[in-house]
Amino acid sequence: MKKYYKIVFLFLIFSFLIPGSGFSQEKRDYFKVGVVTSLSGELVFGGTVTKRGYDLWAETVNSMGGIEIGGKKYKVTLIYADDQSTPATAAVAGERLITQEKVDFILGPYASGPTLALAPITEKYKIPHITGSAESPLIWLRKFKYTFGTIPSVNxxxxxxxxxxxxxxxxxxxxxxxxxxxxxxxxxxxxxxxxxxxxxxxxxxxxxxxxxxxxxxxxxxxxxxxxxxxxxxxxxxxxxxxxxxxxxxxxxxxxxxxxxxxxxxxxxxxxxxxxxxxxxxxxVWTPNMNHQSTILFKTTKEYHEAFVKKFNTDPDYTEAGSTAAGIAFQEALRMIKATPPLTEAQKEALISALEKLDIMTFYGRIKFETTGESYHCNAGLQxxxxxxxxxxxxxxxxxxxxxxxxxxxxxxxxxx
Missing domain, CATH: 3.40.50.2300 (Response regulator)
Known part of the structure; x- marks a missing residue:
C-alpha cells in the first residue's frame, strides 16, 4: 500500500512539472496572443507596419473591456517575438512563444519567408496562426492546417x-x-x-x-x-x-x-x-473604401481616423490586414464561446471556426478558402x-x- 501511495505522489508531482499536462494548465482571465514579426533586420520597415496594425486591434479591443464571450469580457495581451527578418529566427521565436509563453494563438510575420518557417512550428504544436501580411502563394500551396492569412496572395x-x-x-x-x-x-x-x-x-x-x-x-x-x-x-x-x-x-x-x-x-x-x-x-484596401461593419470599427473611415490619431500617418493595406487578423480571431473565439486559457480542444475548435468564418469588416469581407491553391487565404478581395x-x-x-x-x-x- 505504501508503494502505491508513493507512485501516486510521484505521478502528481510530475504532472505539475510536465508542460502541457492537465495539472499544469495556466489560470488567467485574458488571452495571450503571440506575435512574430520583424522588429529588426532588413525587413524592419514592414515589421513596424504589421506591429501598428496588430497593436491597434489589441488596444481597441481592450479599450472596450475585451472580447465579450458568454456575457463576460476578456482582454488580450500581445507578446512580441522578433524574427530578425530571417526564417530560421521566426521558427525559433514561434516555438518559444508556444512552449514558454504558452500563448493561445499567434499573429504572424510581415514577410513570407518567416511565415513559411513559422507555419511548420504552429503545425507541430497545433496552434492557430493568422498572418495579416504575408502574400506568397507558396504558403497556401503547402495547405497548412493551422495557418491562415487575411491578404490575398500576390499572384x-x-x-x-x-x-x-x-x-x-x-x-x-x-x-x-x-x-x-x-x-x-x-x-x-x-x-x-x-x-x-x-x-x-x-x-x-x-x-x-x-x-x-x-x-x-x-x-x-x-x-x-x-x-x-x-x-x-x-x-x-x-x-x-x-x-x-x-x-x-x-x-x-x-x-x-x-x-x-x-x-x-x-x-x-x-x-x-x-x-x-x-x-x-x-x-486590396485603401482608406477611401466604404466598407460597413458591425464589428469593432464600424466603417473604413472610423478605422482610418483611429489609426491616424494613434500613429499620425495614414494606414496602408497591410496595417489594415493585420488589424483584420485580430478581428478574425476575436470573432472565431466568440463563435465557439472559448475563454482563456485555450485548451487543446478549443484550439482545434478555433481552427474549425476560422474555416467557417464569413464576416464583413472595415477591411472588407473575411472568408478563408478551404480548398484549392488559396487554402486558408482570404482570397476574395479585389x-x-x-x-x-x-x-x-x-x-x-x-x-x-x-x-x-x-x-x-x-x-x-x-x-x-
Whole structure:
C-alpha cells in the first residue's frame, strides 16, 4: 500500500512539472496572443507596419473591456517575438512563444519567408496562426492546417496595375523590364508581373531575379539599355527605395515605375520625398473604401481616423490586414464561446471556426478558402491599382475602381 501511495505522489508531482499536462494548465482571465514579426533586420520597415496594425486591434479591443464571450469580457495581451527578418529566427521565436509563453494563438510575420518557417512550428504544436501580411502563394500551396492569412496572395493581386497600364493609358506601352528579389514574396511578385504582362500583350525585354541585399545597379543599368516603357520591381520597401534612388542616379526614365508592396508605406514616402511621385502600385484596401461593419470599427473611415490619431500617418493595406487578423480571431473565439486559457480542444475548435468564418469588416469581407491553391487565404478581395499623385496614393483603376485618372507617361527626372 505504501508503494502505491508513493507512485501516486510521484505521478502528481510530475504532472505539475510536465508542460502541457492537465495539472499544469495556466489560470488567467485574458488571452495571450503571440506575435512574430520583424522588429529588426532588413525587413524592419514592414515589421513596424504589421506591429501598428496588430497593436491597434489589441488596444481597441481592450479599450472596450475585451472580447465579450458568454456575457463576460476578456482582454488580450500581445507578446512580441522578433524574427530578425530571417526564417530560421521566426521558427525559433514561434516555438518559444508556444512552449514558454504558452500563448493561445499567434499573429504572424510581415514577410513570407518567416511565415513559411513559422507555419511548420504552429503545425507541430497545433496552434492557430493568422498572418495579416504575408502574400506568397507558396504558403497556401503547402495547405497548412493551422495557418491562415487575411491578404490575398500576390499572384491574385499584382495584375491590377499591369492591367491599368496595358489597357487604360495612352500612348499604350508595349515593353516592360522586370527586376525581382530572390525571396518568397518578391520573386512571386515579379513572376505575377511577368505573367500579367505576357497575357496582356506586353513584351518582357528583361526578367531578372537577384539576391536580396545585392547591388542592384548593374541589373537596372542593363534594363535601362533596353529602353522599356515600364519598369516593374518585385521587392519589399527597402529594396524598392534603393531601386528608385539608383534609377534616378542612372537617369533611367521609363514611362512608368511599377511596384507592388512598399510604395504605400510611410517609409517609402519619407525616404524618397517628391521622387515617389508618379510611382504605380497595388493594394486590396485603401482608406477611401466604404466598407460597413458591425464589428469593432464600424466603417473604413472610423478605422482610418483611429489609426491616424494613434500613429499620425495614414494606414496602408497591410496595417489594415493585420488589424483584420485580430478581428478574425476575436470573432472565431466568440463563435465557439472559448475563454482563456485555450485548451487543446478549443484550439482545434478555433481552427474549425476560422474555416467557417464569413464576416464583413472595415477591411472588407473575411472568408478563408478551404480548398484549392488559396487554402486558408482570404482570397476574395479585389485588387486596386494606385499611383502617387501630389504626394498621396490615389486609386487609378482598373475599370470602375478608378477615382482619379492615371498620370502617364512619367516625366523624365530632369523635367519634374
Amino acid at each position: 491574385l493581386t499584382a495584375q491590377a496595375v499591369i492591367t491599368v497600364l496595358a489597357k487604360e493609358v495612352s500612348p499604350k506601352p508595349t515593353t516592360i523590364g522586370i527586376l525581382g528579389i530572390d525571396d518568397p514574396f518578391s520573386k512571386f511578385t515579379a513572376e505575377a508581373f511577368k505573367t500579367a504582362s505576357e497575357r496582356l500583350g506586353l513584351k518582357v525585354v528583361k526578367y531578372e531575379i537577384v539576391p536580396e541585399g545585392s547591388d542592384y545597379t548593374p541589373s537596372i543599368s542593363a534594363i535601362k539599355a533596353l529602353n522599356p516603357d515600364l519598369f516593374a520591381m518585385g521587392n519589399h520597401e527597402k529594396a524598392a527605395i534603393e531601386m528608385m534612388k539608383i534609377s534616378k542616379e542612372l537617369k533611367f526614365n521609363p514611362k512608368a515605375f511599377v511596384q507592388h508592396y512598399g510604395m504605400t508605406t510611410p517609409d517609402f514616402r519619407k525616404s524618397l520625398g517628391k521622387d515617389c511621385e508618379y510611382v504605380f502600385g497595388n493594394a 485588387p486596386v491599382a494606385l499611383q502617387y499623385q501630389g504626394g498621396k496614393t490615389v486609386e487609378v483603376g482598373p475599370g470602375n475602381l478608378r477615382r482619379v485618372a492615371p498620370k502617364y507617361p512619367t516625366p523624365p527626372w530632369d523635367k519634374r
